[in-house]
Amino acid sequence: MADWQPLRFMQAPGPKAGRMRFSVYRFDPEGDAGPGTQEYVLDDLTPDMMLLDALLRIKEQDETLGFRRSCGEGVCGSDAMNINGRNGLACITRLGELVEPVKLRPLPGIPVIRDLIVDMDNFYRQYREVEPWLQAREAQPEVERFQLPEERERLDGLYECILCGCCSAACPSYWWNPDRFLGPAALLQAARFIEDSRDEACDKRLDQLDDAYKLFRCHSIMNCVDVCPKGLNPTEAIERIRKRMLRNST
Amino acid sequence: MSGFSGMGAWLLQRLTAVYLVVFTVWAGIRLALADPWSYAAWSGWLGEPVNAALAWLFGVSLLAHAWVGGRDVLIDYIHPLGLRLALLSLLAGWLLGSGLVFTALVVSA
Amino acid sequence: MRPQPPSQPRRRPVYLDLFQIRFPLMAITSIAHRISGVLMILAIGPAVYALSLSLSGPAGFQRVQAALDSGPAWLVLVVIGWGFAHHFFAGLRYLLMDIGRGMERETARRSALATLVLGVAGAIAIGWWLA
Numbered sequence: 001m002a003d004w005q006p007l008r009f010m011q012a013p014g015p016k017a018g019r020m021r022f023s024v025y026r027f028d029p030e031g032d033a034g035p036g037t038q039e040y041v042l043d044d045l046t047p048d049m050m051l052l053d054a055l056l057r058i059k060e061q062d063e064t065l066g067f068r069r070s071c072g073e074g075v076c077g078s079d080a081m082n083i084n085g086r087n088g089l090a091c092i093t094r095l096g097e098l099v100e101p102v103k104l105r106p107l108p109g110i111p112v113i114r115d116l117i118v119d120m121d122n123f124y125r126q127y128r129e130v131e132p133w134l135q136a137r138e139a140q141p142e143v144e145r146f147q148l149p150e151e152r153e154r155l156d157g158l159y160e161c162i163l164c165g166c167c168s169a170a171c172p173s174y175w176w177n178p179d180r181f182l183g184p185a186a187l188l189q190a191a192r193f194i195e196d197s198r199d200e201a202c203d204k205r206l207d208q209l210d211d212a213y214k215l216f217r218c219h220s221i222m223n224c225v226d227v228c229p230k231g232l233n234p235t236e237a238i239e240r241i242r243k244r245m246l247r248n249s250t
Numbered sequence: 251m252s253g254f255s256g257m258g259a260w261l262l263q264r265l266t267a268v269y270l271v272v273f274t275v276w277a278g279i280r281l282a283l284a285d286p287w288s289y290a291a292w293s294g295w296l297g298e299p300v301n302a303a304l305a306w307l308f309g310v311s312l313l314a315h316a317w318v319g320g321r322d323v324l325i326d327y328i329h330p331l332g333l334r335l336a337l338l339s340l341l342a343g344w345l346l347g348s349g350l351v352f353t354a355l356v357v358s359a
Numbered sequence: 360m361r362p363q364p365p366s367q368p369r370r371r372p373v374y375l376d377l378f379q380i381r382f383p384l385m386a387i388t389s390i391a392h393r394i395s396g397v398l399m400i401l402a403i404g405p406a407v408y409a410l411s412l413s414l415s416g417p418a419g420f421q422r423v424q425a426a427l428d429s430g431p432a433w434l435v436l437v438v439i440g441w442g443f444a445h446h447f448f449a450g451l452r453y454l455l456m457d458i459g460r461g462m463e464r465e466t467a468r469r470s471a472l473a474t475l476v477l478g479v480a481g482a483i484a485i486g487w488w489l490a
Contacts, residue, residue, distance in 0.1 A: 027372055035372045082374070085381030108380055111371035119371060172386070175375060176326045212255035212325060219322070219389060220456055225464050226383040236462045245257045264457060267450050274447070289420035292413060316403065319396045341400070348407045355411050 019043050021101035022058065024065065027112050035112065038062075039101070047096025052079055055090055055104075066115035074229060077164030081116050082108055087166035087227040107169035109178060123165055126182045130190040135201035151197035158192035158237055160230050161185060167224035167234055173217040181217035182209075184224035184234030190215075191237035194244060206245050215241060263318040266311040273308040296359040309352045313345045320345075388471040391478065392449040395442035402439050427489070437486040444481020448474045 020042055027035040040058045052069055059065050067090075068078040074092035082105040083093055095102075110118040136145065168174045168183035182190070190209060193199050209215040215238060224234040254262075284291055296302055320341045328334040382390075413423040426432055452470050455461055461470050 025374060029370055035374070082380065085379055103379065105376075105379065106374045108375050109373060111373055113371070172390075173326065210256040212259070214256075216256045216260055217326065219393075220453060221389040222385040222464075222467050223383060225467065226385065231464075233462065233464070235456075239456065239459070239462065242257070242260065242457075246261065249257055264454065267454060271447070271451065271454075287424070289413075289417040292420060296414065312403070316396075316400050320400050323393060323397060344400070344404060348403045351407050351411060355407075355414055359414055 018045060020045050020054070020095065020098075022054065023101045023103045024058070024116070025105045025112075026065070026115055028064075029114050037103075045095055047094060049095045050091050051083065051093040051095060051098070051102070051104075052091040054095060054102075055079075066113075066117050068117055075162060077162035077229075080107055080164040080166045080169070080229075082106065082169075087170045089164060089166070089229045092229060107165055109175035110165065110169050118165075118169075120165060122178060123163075123168060123183070123185065126186040127163065127189060129182065130186050130193070131201070131205070132189045132193060134193065134196065134199050135204075136198060137200055145198040147197055154195045154197075155192060157232055158188060158195060161188055161192075161232060162230060164229065166227045166229055167232075170223040170227045171218075172221060172223065173219060177213060177217050180213035182214050184218070184238070187215060187218070187241065188232065188234045188237045191241050194241055202244070203248065206241070206248055209241065210245060259318045259321070262314055266315040266318075269311045270308065270315060273304060273311075277305070277308070293359060296356065302356050302359060306353065306356045309349065309356070313349045317341070317345055384468050384471040384475070388449055388452075388474050391445055391475065392453075395446040395449075395478075398439065398442040399446060402442075433486070433489055436489055437482050440485030441478055441482030444485070445474065445478030447481075448477040 022040045022042070023037050024040060025035060026038045040061065042054055042057050045054060050072075052072055055065075055067055055069070059067075067081070069091065070076040070078045072091045074089050077089065079090040080087060081090055082103075083090065084099055084103050087107060090104075104116060106112045106116050106118045110120070110123070113119050134145075163185060165185060167188075168185045171184055173181050174183040187209075190205060194202050194205050199205075218235070218238050220235050220239070222235045225232075225236075228234070280295070284295065296305060321338065324334055324337050324341070328337055409423050409426075412419040414420075427436065452461065452474050455470075456467075461467055
């Protein structure tokens with residue numbers, strides 16, 4: 001019963017050091033078997049080590065294990081995965097805060113290529129769909145496009161996204177309609193350009209989002225806010241888009 | 251595609267929600283104070299034209315609110331188009347039928 | 360031997376084990392909002408029927424009162440009462456969010472918990488009042 005995910009918070013957090021057990025999702029696209037899990041045990045760990053360090057040690061034991069990683073410090077967003085039931089970045093998750101066995105799964109709701117590596121094509125397609133670049137018809141000015149400090153401030157909390165996918169993969173609306181609902185990550189980017197005082201395509205952007213799926217599958221559940229490793233608030237960004245739509249339509 | 255399915259539906263859901271809250275609180279207090287409960291008091295209350303009009307508006311808001319919410323649930327979970335249309339029709343019938351009976355009741359009360 | 364097609368149809372499983380995924384309080388409040396809404400959609404028909412009966416005359420009114428006083432009806436009313444109370448408070452929470460209140464993570468978590476508690480409290484209050 002204590003292994004049942006919703007109750008696992010009642011268990012004491014992981015060991016202060018030493019040996020730790022890991023249960024890792026495995027899937028081999030070339031084999032005939034379906035997905036499964038594999039247990040690994042590591043020794044000589046310290047609570048200050050990051051989960052990514054442990055994964056790299058596991059890979060020394062078993063080089064067939066696949067996972068993505070790059071910067072190792074929470075900036076690139078490649079090592080997003082489901083850690084003990086919650087999406088996060090392995091490189092900034094301390095071993096000391098994890099309950100054992102540490103259950104590592106791929107991001108939920110996103111097709112798995114192999115082991116912990118998921119297919120982000122649809123996610124990136126949706127990012128492109130919101131046209132995440134500044135659109136201005138006005139001729140390029142001599143120096144730069146000016147912006148007041150207050151106008152610049154409105155972009156705080158919108159531009160810092162690293163596109164790791166933790167939020168969209170935690171969103172039930174995205175699980176049920178991944179192809180037609182844009183998901184919190186893409187919508188946060190939509191808000192980033194809708195809110196930009198230099199962008200002249202605001203009306204077009206709002207128009208494109210006004211259907212039953214692209215934005216309005218969002219029911220403000222806020223799972224995205226709960227998991228975002230950068231502490232961003234996609235739900236609030238979506239709320240801001242709705243507010244602008246409302247102002248535009250009345 | 252714009253219009254009702256996106257912002258329109260969302261706005262309708264919120265506007266009806268506000269009226270539903272206001273009416274429930276008001277009617278709840280009125281009815282709780284209307285002790286003792288009797289047929290005469292009950293039908294008399296609904297017989298007042300103002301009360302009947304507000305109650306009818308409540309019914310219509312409730313059904314519109316239920317339509318937007320029920321439709322959201324079906325769009326989220328039911329993907330085969332035929333089944334979804336069938337369930338949406340069923341929902342529409344259920345709500346419209348209730349609405350017609352309710353209207354007749356309020357008018358004749 | 361015929362050459363193999365360049366790539367076999369790709370196998371792409373999707374991990375989505377809802378019993379292994381941890382849901383924050385906001386998600387529990389949200390799914391309960393949905394369940395309570397569906398519950399009340401189902402209750403609309405019976406409610407209109409009870410209303411018509413109660414307005415049909417003193418005898419009909421008596422019948423509705425008697426039916427509402429029975430044991431099984433009590434249980435049904437408590438469940439509907441929970442649905443109503445939860446939906447009511449969760450709805451208020453969303454309306455407040457629409458005007459920009461309580462959107463921060465911690466506030467949203469606390470208001471989610473408050474909504475769950477108020478829903479259950481509402482059910483208890485209705486059960487006690489009808490008993």
